[in-house]
Amino acid sequence: LLTLAVVLFSFAELLMHGLFFPIALKKIYNPGLLTTLIGLVPLSIAFFVGTDLSFSWLDYLLALGWIGLNYWLAFRSPIYKTLGKSSDRYAFSEEEVARGEKYLK
Numbered sequence: 001l002l003t004l005a006v007v008l009f010s011f012a013e014l015l016m017h018g019l020f021f022p023i024a025l026k027k028i029y030n031p032g033l034l035t036t037l038i039g040l041v042p043l044s045i046a047f048f049v050g051t052d053l054s055f056s057w058l059d060y061l062l063a064l065g066w067i068g069l070n071y072w073l074a075f076r077s078p079i080y081k082t083l084g085k086s087s088d089r090y091a092f093s094e095e096e097v098a099r100g101e102k103y104l105k
Contacts, residue, residue, distance in 0.1 A: 004055060005063040007047050010040035012067075 013036045021030040074080060 001059060001062055002066065003047070004059060005066040007044040008060070008063055009067050010036070010044040014041050 013032070017030055017033040017036045021033075022028050
């Protein structure tokens with residue numbers, strides 16, 4: 001079941017890095033596209049072709065639920081909000097931020 005979640009997520013990665021990010025960034029290439037194209041998607045296709053496992057609709061539903069739970073834990077949960085809140089203790093100075101802006105362009 002957990003493997004199925006990873007395989008399904010790789011196709012979501014293909015959509016994100018192949019379609020959504022290029023439109024948002026107005027660039028064809030983005031970080032993660034090459035990894036998705038030559039790593040995740042071929043392995044996921046090989047998983048579906050090379051395994052004798054048959055999955056029911058409940059398996060797919062549970063796998064998608066697992067992906068959703070992981071997304072919530074990583075980006076929406078109280079844990080994320082607590083760990084990700086702004087703090088003066090770890091904040092960058094204006095000078096440090098200005099030094100790095102040339103790499104963002």
